[in-house]
Amino acid sequence: MARRRRPPRPGALADLSPTRILSQIVVLQVAYYACAAILIVFTALVAGKEINTDLLLSWRSLRGDTTIGWTLGLIWLLNSLTCAVFILLLIARSKLVLDFALTMHFIHLIVTSLYSHAIPTNLFWWALQVCSASIMTSLGVWACQWRELRPIQFGGNKPKTTTGRPAANGSAEDDGVGQSRGRGRGRGRDGAGEYEMVGMNEAGEAV
Template identity: 80%
Template sequence: MPRRRRPPRPGALADLSPTRILAQIVVLQIAYYACAAVLIVFTALVAGKEVGVDLVLSWRSLRGDTTVGWTLGLVWVLNSLTSAIFILLLIARSKLVLDFALTVHFIHLIVTSLYTHAVPANLFWWALQICSATIMTSLGVWACQWRELRPINFGSKPPARQQPAAEDEGGESRGRGRGRGRDGAGEYEMVAMGEGGNNV
């Protein structure tokens, strides 16, 4: 008799499956480079500079002694701000933000080293990566925690507002028949009293 396989436990195991994590890393890395490419191409066209792959993948373009290097640095910082939105949409878990942010920058280090055939030796490049990872992690954690702490609405309707009782000229409320007391103690009923009745 074949052994019955137990169904996968819902929750953390399903969320942390290797296939899903790999897919999230690939999509996040593609979004990271796509947004950086759009920003860098737009900035280069506005500045009248020649557009090339070196502006995106070469660490030699990021220098602190040229205007182009500082402009690219600001663009990469802006890209880290935008990547926090991608983390919120793709990851949405504050505990995983640091891992994904560091993974994105580690992959960027490998891609840059393979493209230039050398490990980055520019201190400005390393400082920019540390700044970018810090911004991406901080904003990503804050955004994911804000999303996690939002109140959950189960479709319940808010209670209907009670109509105030009609008031007479003296400012006292008048009721006809049955009503509810102001203190919320329960319903009451108006009973007609005789002229000679005794008040209890």
């Protein structure tokens, strides 16, 4: 008799499908460069510097002996903080954050090398990539874990009170076990038979 195969976990194929992963990588990479470009253009306009694509794609612009190099380094670190938010919104799984963060920086290495026609040899550039990947990974994992550990809230009615205090409209509230206050019918706590409650006057006689 053939052994029955265990059905896949719901959502597993959708989460690990190559098409979905590829689309997430493309969206994250576009957001990575878009946020960096906005920050670089804004900073260049404020500082009165010339805007060109070297500031975004060339590794030679990131130098530790110039003011522009340090400014670009701070911009890329700030960009890593922004991309952690995109990872939270698009990935939302803490165990995948490291893979996507390293993939983004690896693609950036390829793009930078192709644009500059050389592999980066600047130690400042490599140190910046390590810091950026570390910040993006640590912040992304923390944010995703915070989202994963949030308690799930289900809609429903409010829990009934068990004190038996009268409600605002003057009628008595149900105590949650089938008993009622005042005159009326009810069922015992053990479910054995029904009984009828009657009012009592001040002398202790049944009304």
